[in-house]
Each structure stands twice: as structure tokens, then as C-alpha cells.
Amino acid sequence: MSDWNVSTTPASPSRRKLLAAMGAGAGVAWSGSALAQTPATTLKCSGAYTDALFHTQNLQQFASQVGSLTQGATKIEVVSNSKLMPMKDVLPALGKGDLALGEIFMSNFGQQYPLLAIDSLPFIVRGFPEAQRLWEATRQPIQDLLQKQGVHVLYAAAWPGQGLFSRAPINKLEDLKGLKFRVNNDATKYIAEVAGALPVDIAANNLAKAIQAGNVDVMVTSSTTGVDSQAWNAMGYFIDMRAWIPKNLVCISAQVWAKLPAATKTAMETAAKQAEARSWQLAKDAD
Ligand code: PCA
16 A cells, blocks of 8 residues: 555644543543554545535545544545546555545446446436435445445535537537537447547546637536536537436545544544535535
8 A cells, every 4th residue: 555645643642632532432442542652644535626616625524524523533635636646547546555535426437337327327317306316226336336346435426417518509419520529428428429529538627728728619517517617718508408417426445444443434424424415415506
């Protein structure tokens, strides 16, 4: 396991007291002296989006809640904007234990794990309540699938419905022919191919630059990503299709998870539950 993703520092005397109190309160079977020696652990978390985006803010809130619930014993350092690694590398890195935590766009991994493409099938859900039901129905198999890859799912975070942005009006399928169609999963790639467009795979954090450079004519994404990538500078047309409501998954390496003290696991589960509930509300508000 690389040490740049998990680091430890000695516990300060005041934190040691808090740790001892927390351990006792949570019924954790650690002695005061064992806790006194427990170093603070910092876990790095790879975020795929800009600081201003609601997903990153929610992730930061999750991280700071874990910090406060563990009285500073476990700190999560969110590194946003894929500065640690490209999002496509996050799942394998978590599986190998080279990365502690990370946020991924679930359907981006649909080619490798078809189950992860389930929330990006067009027109399967017609709104947030149905999207939530789809998640409830698929959460367990998705968790089981990723667990086998060495990845423990903490929470899912929804995006607003996906619409079509374009430089020129799109009235029929043929209007997409030959256009540079930005893709971020199998669903968008398939649509681009069927329409005779040119699929260009661009991560969300590189989208603003790509649009500005003229490398994207059309894309299917949320209103929030449209704003985040300043799509209006180049794309004056938007069809509010709400074709699917995809999700991010925030995950921890199963190797890292297995080594966490029980109280930290409980703190992470509590914070994850709240982050998941917040994300659905944030997605609705942002739309
Ligand atoms: N924005 C991200 C994922 C879905 C969305 O709305 C993107 O376009 O990659």
C-alpha cells in the first residue's frame, strides 16, 4: 500500500483524552493507554470534480464530519479536480490499496462492469423518486460486485437529469452526424455511434477547456455540469431530456477499510448516510 495515501501522526495529549472518551462512549474495547498511542490517520480521497461543484462540497462535508466524529483520529483529505489521478484510475487504485478513498462516476466503469451502467440507461427513470428506487434495488449487488474488486462503497451521490447541449439546433438524429460528441460512459458513446457522430471521451474536469478549444459540438450531461464547464460560451442550445439520473460512488479501499478501528467505521458509515441523503437534495436544488 503506498504511504502517500495513508499517513499517521502521533496523537496530541488533548486528542488522546478525547479519543479515550470516544472509545469509552462508543463501547470500543480500547484501553486508554492503547488509545494514547493511536496515531492520527490521514486518508487521501481523490475527487474528480471542481471545488465549486456540489459533489465536491458534499465530499468535503463528509470528510470534515468523519474528522469531527472521530475527534480528529481519522482525517480525510479531499484532493479535488482529479489532481491525484484521473478518475478512470480511481477504481483500480482503490482495489490495489494504492488509494484510500475516491469518488467515481459510476457508469464510466460500465464497460468493465456492465452493472455499473444501469443508472445511465435512457428513460428508465422519470425523476428523482424513481432514481432513488433504482438505487435501493441495485445498491446491494453493486456493493457486492465492487467488494470483489477490493472496493467498499460508502455512498452514492446523484446528478441532476441528463440533457443535450449543442452548438447548433438538434431537431433530428441526422443533425448529430459528424459532430464531435463528448462521451462519459457507454450510453453516451452508444448514442454518438448510432447517430454517426464522433465520440470524444473527455473527463468532466477537462470539459471547460475542451469546449473552449472547439473540441466539443454536442454533449449529454446535467445542467450543473453545463454551468461548471461554462457551456453557454459555445453551446446555445439545450434540450432538457432528463434521459437518466446517474450517480457517483464514493468508495474506500477494502484494504484500508479492513484496518480501520470499529469506531472509525461507524463514524464513516454515519457520515456517509448523511452525505448520501444530502446529495439527492443537492442534485434536486442544483437542477
Ligand atoms: N456530469 C458529469 C457526470 C454526469 C453529469 O451530469 C459529466 O458530465 O461527466
